[in-house]
Amino acid sequence: MSKEKILHAATRVFSEYGYHRASMDEIAQQAQVAKGTLYYNFPGKSQLFKAVVKAGFEDIMERTKTDLSSALPIKEQILRVLRHHLDLFLDSRHFAHIVFNEISNGIEPDVLDELKQLRREHLSFLAGILREAQCEGGIMRDVDADLAAASTIGMLESTCNYYLSHQEEYSREDLENFVFTVVAEGLFKSLD
Amino acid sequence: MSKEKILHAATRVFSEYGYHRASMDEIAQQAQVAKGTLYYNFPGKSQLFKAVVKAGFEDIMERTKTDLSSALPIKEQILRVLRHHLDLFLDSRHFAHIVFNEISNGIEPDVLDELKQLRREHLSFLAGILREAQCEGGIMRDVDADLAAASTIGMLESTCNYYLSHQEEYSREDLENFVFTVVAEGLFKSLD
Amino acid sequence: MSKEKILHAATRVFSEYGYHRASMDEIAQQAQVAKGTLYYNFPGKSQLFKAVVKAGFEDIMERTKTDLSSALPIKEQILRVLRHHLDLFLDSRHFAHIVFNEISNGIEPDVLDELKQLRREHLSFLAGILREAQCEGGIMRDVDADLAAASTIGMLESTCNYYLSHQEEYSREDLENFVFTVVAEGLFKSLD
Amino acid sequence: MSKEKILHAATRVFSEYGYHRASMDEIAQQAQVAKGTLYYNFPGKSQLFKAVVKAGFEDIMERTKTDLSSALPIKEQILRVLRHHLDLFLDSRHFAHIVFNEISNGIEPDVLDELKQLRREHLSFLAGILREAQCEGGIMRDVDADLAAASTIGMLESTCNYYLSHQEEYSREDLENFVFTVVAEGLFKSLD
DNA sequence: AATGAATGAGTCTTCATTCAT
DNA sequence: AATGAATGAAGACTCATTCAT
CATH class of the missing domain: 1.10.357.10 (Tetracycline Repressor, domain 2)
Structure with a gap:
């Protein structure tokens, strides 16, 4: 559930900013999960x-x-x-x-x-x-x-x-x- | 003089690391000038x-x-x-x-x-x-x-x-x- | 039952890493219980x-x-x-x-x-x-x-x-x- | 100058909290320097x-x-x-x-x-x-x-x-x- | 023209803890 | 009795940029 949301948001954010300018904060925000949830689902x-x-x-x-x-x-x-x-x-x-x-x-x-x-x-x-x-x-x-x-x-x-x-x-x-x-x-x- | 050195070093460093991973510190070091000199010669x-x-x-x-x-x-x-x-x-x-x-x-x-x-x-x-x-x-x-x-x-x-x-x-x-x-x-x- | 396992694992983990570097995750893993079980058996x-x-x-x-x-x-x-x-x-x-x-x-x-x-x-x-x-x-x-x-x-x-x-x-x-x-x-x- | 201040503050903070509970933020604050100054003077x-x-x-x-x-x-x-x-x-x-x-x-x-x-x-x-x-x-x-x-x-x-x-x-x-x-x-x- | 010490906003990451099930 | 997904506060560290000299 969260994993899906994160993957979608991450795709959006990485696409828009590129790898380095994309921030985990932004991804978490767009996925509407807490930052910790990112790291619960992906190692980094x-x-x-x-x-x-x-x-x-x-x-x-x-x-x-x-x-x-x-x-x-x-x-x-x-x-x-x-x-x-x-x-x-x-x-x-x-x-x-x-x-x-x-x-x-x-x-x-x-x-x-x-x-x-x-x-x-x-x-x-x-x-x-x-x-x-x-x-x-x-x-x-x-x-x-x-x-x-x-x-x-x-x-x-x-x-x-x-x-x-x-x-x-x-x-x-x-x-x-x-x-x-x-x-x-x-x-x-x-x-x- | 400095400008040349900086440009050379920057080329090397950007080439090696890409834009975002390249750091002004590294460029200054490779150009053998102080970091301030970078900003004296280039706006940023x-x-x-x-x-x-x-x-x-x-x-x-x-x-x-x-x-x-x-x-x-x-x-x-x-x-x-x-x-x-x-x-x-x-x-x-x-x-x-x-x-x-x-x-x-x-x-x-x-x-x-x-x-x-x-x-x-x-x-x-x-x-x-x-x-x-x-x-x-x-x-x-x-x-x-x-x-x-x-x-x-x-x-x-x-x-x-x-x-x-x-x-x-x-x-x-x-x-x-x-x-x-x-x-x-x-x-x-x-x-x- | 769980309490015993946790205590053993915690001893091992605290001994190896010291208090601060020891993580509840590691202890739960070594005790082969879920993290929640730690908090069910010990306040923190x-x-x-x-x-x-x-x-x-x-x-x-x-x-x-x-x-x-x-x-x-x-x-x-x-x-x-x-x-x-x-x-x-x-x-x-x-x-x-x-x-x-x-x-x-x-x-x-x-x-x-x-x-x-x-x-x-x-x-x-x-x-x-x-x-x-x-x-x-x-x-x-x-x-x-x-x-x-x-x-x-x-x-x-x-x-x-x-x-x-x-x-x-x-x-x-x-x-x-x-x-x-x-x-x-x-x-x-x-x-x- | 800064190095001295940092060393003094760090001594105080490490002494009070121990290594792990001591935070770089606290040290910087007590030394009255910016956090970056810590890392300018010490690698970590x-x-x-x-x-x-x-x-x-x-x-x-x-x-x-x-x-x-x-x-x-x-x-x-x-x-x-x-x-x-x-x-x-x-x-x-x-x-x-x-x-x-x-x-x-x-x-x-x-x-x-x-x-x-x-x-x-x-x-x-x-x-x-x-x-x-x-x-x-x-x-x-x-x-x-x-x-x-x-x-x-x-x-x-x-x-x-x-x-x-x-x-x-x-x-x-x-x-x-x-x-x-x-x-x-x-x-x-x-x-x- | 050049320096380099100092800055602080921004980033990734960790982890104890909670809670619905 | 037990779970594990989710949280968010806290922390270490980076780095472009500034400025007094």
Whole structure:
């Protein structure tokens, strides 16, 4: 009960302020529990943060998995993965930022390792989908699937970030089209 | 004199610890000046950080510009831009991280705006080069140059990051080839 | 049932950490009861501590009494008292320390008074034995029995403490001989 | 300047409350400096405590040394040492208690080691004087000088403690006589 | 131009205690 | 008789910033 409330509040607060500016006081207040209750449910700030990030990764992976099905053509599956991540980066911009980026700053090393592990798992998940695409249809280029997953995530986040501060200039459809194009065909017509 | 030393030390310290974990004490110590001297030369921590980031952006832009010349074919110019940014992300990993990412966390809003402006200028610079490529040769796809610049930066950083924690699996050449392929041709052979 | 378990665990925990560093959490855990059970059986931490100290005093007094008997020559009785206290200070070093010394630190005043009373009773018990020695045989010097009891306890504890951190240099027998000599004859051959 | 004030205040506060109940807030208040000033001058609570204890040991040793001189007969020297320690235990009861006893509780292990070292040095100092007495005059029994020093300190403190809570029953002279007797001749007329 | 002692608001964390069940 | 979730006061410590020199 309290744990739920705390996790929700912590997600909000970490998203808004980032790890370091977020204070346990603020989280307790927003969760409407006493500060001690935070420490009754989580060992400390960094562990609470880890729980938030973990829930975030699990959520995006769960949502993506649910929407996929082997019945779909690989091409469609990848489009859906992209769309899910776009949703995440657009709807929960700040949350996505902490989940994908705040992982590197000044967090206790032991927790940091676990966070990196979570990120690795997420990338593996994406890479797995890409690898399938390579095996099956021969649709995909023969690039390293892990690098491809990593590069795609960074590309998506950066692009969404830019989009969000220039919303008047693009529509959501523009964004999707751009992303699909870049992923699919790259920037150049030909470089040879 | 002092200003130089402080700027160098601040770059080192911010790179190592990130904005929030970096302390003015540590910076003063590494710069071998008294703490008061920091405040004599810079109004405060966030302003000092801004100066560091600004110098960072200027450096990468300067280095890139120097290496370009209208004599070169556009294609080659873009390769060089990519290579310069790869260098930055690989050699000064942490520095690049704060320059490109720490900009969004929990920094005082007034300074944050100026930092965002700096990032915008850098993206404009890159977008400018891409736009040239579009005008001139018809080599490039007709995607939005600004989005393309933003997406490329994100892709580069994320890819380098992954590469740096998996160096045993890839060579630097692998990395370059991958990046060039992705930028040039995207991930798919065809999606239609 | 629970009370017993708690008392045992509390003794262990107080002995290991001292009064202030010992936590009710730790005690509950070691006693394998819920924290609430502690408060069901004892009014609070200081009262629990008092119970532990009381049991400690009673134990050493009981053990000593059991081993004495009016049949024994006074001299032998005193040797036995010394030996019992040596055993206590050596075998249950930390426990003895809290029983005899932690009594004065920063404990709630109300409980502190009761603890001091317990110590007083123990000293009275020892002084009683000494007084007997004085009456009966004329073996003992005509010093104040209460002061003598107090001084002896302090001497024993301090000596055992030193011994315990220099065990490689002395045998247990050395220690006993030293203590008996000091008690019996003092440090000097003659001071007149 | 501040350092002095802090050290004085800390001595007062630690003496009154013991290590754990003493709070940095209270010390800062009594020293009339801001809390930050405490940490500017001392790395932390335990280090501040160490400084207090160190000053205490140095003070008693200094005062004792000053009063001794090789011209005096050994017997007189030892009487003076005893008197100085009596003064300390009587005049600065609480301070002496923390200096000699609080050394064992729940202090950070690294600092604890240094504190133990200080105590060791003090005992060595006392043992040195005793050893002289053994060499020179043959006045002293052939007991281990280190054990003798340790036992004497414990005896003194314990006796003073008892005296202080029963002042109506003894005079200071009674106390001195008792202590001298015990040290000199022990408790028994003869035990053989 | 430079210093560094001093500050105090802000943070994380601990823990004895309570109480509804 | 026993539980354990929840509390909140209290405490140690950090650090950007100020200012007299």
